[in-house]
Structure formats: structure tokens, C-alpha cells
Amino acid sequence: MAxxxxxxxxxxxxxxxxxxxxxxxxxxxxxxxxxxxxxxQAFAELVAASGAEVEWLTDDDDGLADSVFTHDPSLVTExxxxxxxxGKALRRSEPALHESAYAxxxxxxxxxxxxxxxxxxxxxxxxxxxxxxxxxxxRTNEAGIGQMADLLRPLxxxxxxxxxPLWHGEDACLHLMSVISPLADDLALVHAPLLPTAxxxxxxxxxxxxxxxxxxxxxxxxxxxxxxLPTAPREVIAVAGFPKTAAAxxxxxxxxxxxxxxxLCIACEGGPTCLTRPVLRA
Ligand SMILES: NC(=O)NCCC[C@H](N)C(=O)O
Numbered sequence: 660m661a662x663x664x665x666x667x668x669x670x671x672x673x674x675x676x677x678x679x680x681x682x683x684x685x686x687x688x689x690x691x692x693x694x695x696x697x698x699x700q701a702f703a704e705l706v707a708a709s710g711a712e713v714e715w716l717t718d719d720d721d722g723l724a725d726s727v728f729t730h731d732p733s734l735v736t737e738x739x740x741x742x743x744x745x746g747k748a749l750r751r752s753e754p755a756l757h758e759s760a761y762a763x764x765x766x767x768x769x770x771x772x773x774x775x776x777x778x779x780x781x782x783x784x785x786x787x788x789x790x791x792x793x794x795x796x797x798r799t800n801e802a803g804i805g806q807m808a809d810l811l812r813p814l815x816x817x818x819x820x821x822x823x824p825l826w827h828g829e830d831a832c833l834h835l836m837s838v839i840s841p842l843a844d845d846l847a848l849v850h851a852p853l854l855p856t857a858x859x860x861x862x863x864x865x866x867x868x869x870x871x872x873x874x875x876x877x878x879x880x881x882x883x884x885x886x887x888l889p890t891a892p893r894e895v896i897a898v899a900g901f902p903k904t905a906a907a908x909x910x911x912x913x914x915x916x917x918x919x920x921x922x923l924c925i926a927c928e929g930g931p932t933c934l935t936r937p938v939l940r941a
Contacts, residue, residue: 660785660841661889662940664709668760669935670716672699672727672923679724684749685830686724687881687926694922699727701918702896702934709890714764714938716756726753728929729936730836731780731798733757737788738814739767740938741807746777746798747832757936766938770810776803781834781933782823783807784841786865789816792858794835796823821855827881832928837882840932842913843892846870848904850877850885870911873903883920886930896931898924 673696732753782794808818876884884901899917
């Protein structure tokens with residue numbers, strides 16, 4: 660999940676978020692559509708400057724505000740994309756946008772998660788090429804995890820499900836990727852108090868070094884201080900304003916770039932990883 664980012668699917672916030680009502684989408688008072696669009700553009704420039712090729716979802720005024728969080732409606736394997744099924748009702752039509760983009764890009768579709776199963780991309784963490792960890796919580800359920808295991812078994816991939824806590828409740832967004840950001844094959848940023856214990860133990864057994872993000876910054880940012888995108892091993896993009904978490908990553912040899920994201924990320928419960936669906940890392 661932290662190899663060099665080559666190709667990535669994104670969606671501009673300019674149209675998608677333009678008319679979003681915070682109360683409907685569970686966004687905080689800091690949400691501001693025009694500011695979010697500017698912050699998204701600054702983030703996209705950092706991603707492009709890393710050398711990644713950015714593929715854009717169609718920029719429609721379709722009212723799908725959360726569709727800017729392209730990490731969640733699909734997952735990409737070495738044999739093609741898996742079209743997911745969203746746990747958040749307002750996001751149910753987003754996977755079709757991804758399917759159209761993959762058709763245009765020539766990326767084959769390996770399979771689909773079907774309701775009543777649900778899996779969101781933010782709950783999926785590749786521990787290595789043959790091991791996928793999935794958080795079971797308000798967005799991803801047991802039926803979805805079972806379907807994912809069936810789709811990936813022929814590829815020799817083992818799928819492990821881990822229970823997530825409820826934390827801020829059913830309407831809030833807590834994915835497995837909310838409590839871990841891989842930074843290199845052997846390095847991850849974590850908020851250990853919310854990590855599923857068996858997942859923590861698996862990471863430790865594999866010798867992955869775990870950096871603790873600052874707990875106060877995690878609380879104050881509603882978890883977004885921890886949501887960090889690697890564009891290459893130890894080359895990361897993070898939300899500005901969390902110096903202790905950034906310093907912990909720098910102490911582990913990471914180069915940290917930041918962008919202002921109060922209106923886009925902190926208000927809307929999604930950070931740099933959530934704004935990107937990596938299609939190719941190598
Ligand atoms: N992977 C992620 O953590 N995605 C964040 C999605 C935020 C969006 N507002 C949601 O509630 O789905």
C-alpha cells in the first residue's frame with residue numbers, strides 16, 4: 660500500500676460538493692464548499708507532482724458529495740478492480756461511477772460485492788500482496804467480507820476480518836484505515852487504542868514498525884491527523900496542523916508534505932488516503 664504511486668483515481672470537489680448540506684452528509688460546521696474545492700485542487704497538485712498519473716472521475720454536479728472520497732467505492736487487485744457495495748446509504752450510486760471509469764481506462768473488472776453484503780475501500784488494508792485485512796464495522800459487514808474472500812481466494816489472497824469499535828456512532832465514519840496508515844512495507848502510522856487487537860498482533864508478528872500518532876492531535880482532528888497518503892515508501896502527504904504526528908513520521912525517516920484541509924477533510928471525515936483510489940503502485 661506504500662509502493663510508488665503510479666496511477667490514481669480522483670474526483671474534483673468543485674462540482675460534487677457544491678450544494679452539499681452538512682447536516683445531510685454528517686459534515687461538521689467547518690465545511691465550506693468553495694474552500695473544500697480549493698483545498699482539493701492543492702492536494703491534487705501535490706499528488707500529480709509526486710509523478711502519479713491522475714485519472715479523473717467525470718466532474719458532474721450530481722450531488723454525490725462524498726464521491727470525492729474515491730478510496731471507498733472500489734478496490735484494485737493484480738487481476739482487476741472489484742466494484743464494492745457501500746455501507747453509507749447516500750453513497751450507494753458511487754461504485755457505478757468507478758465502473759465507468761475503469762471501462763474507459765481499460766482496467767478489467769474482477770468482480771463485485773453484492774448487497775446485502777457491504778465493503779468500503781477504507782476498511783481494506785493490504786498487509787502484503789497475499790494478505791488483505793478488512794475492518795468489520797458500520798460500513799463493512801460479514802457478508803461482504805465473505806464475498807471478498809471468495810473473489811480473492813483464486814488469486815491466492817487470504818482475507819482476515821477484524822471488528823472495529825463503534826467510536827463516534829453509526830453515522831460517523833470509522834474505517835480500518837482511520838486507525839492505520841501504511842508508510843512503507845515495514846512501517847505504519849497507527850492510533851493503537853482503536854486498533855483491533857488481533858490486527859495489531861498480526862502487524863507486530865510480521866515485524867512491521869508501528870509509529871504512534873499523537874493522541875491529542877488524533878482527537879482534535881477527529882482522526883484525520885493519522886490519515887496519511889504515501890506516494891512512495893516514506894514519502895507522504897498529510898493534513899497540515901499536526902506537528903507532533905508529522906515529527907514522529909520524520910523521526911522514522913519520512914518526508915512529510917502537508918496541505919490545508921480544514922474544510923475538505925476535517926469537516927468531512929476523510930483525509931488524503933480517502934481522496935485517492937490507487938490503481939497502480941509498483
Ligand atoms: N476511506 C475513508 O476513510 N473515507 C472517508 C469517507 C468520508 C465520507 N464523508 C464518508 O462518510 O463516507
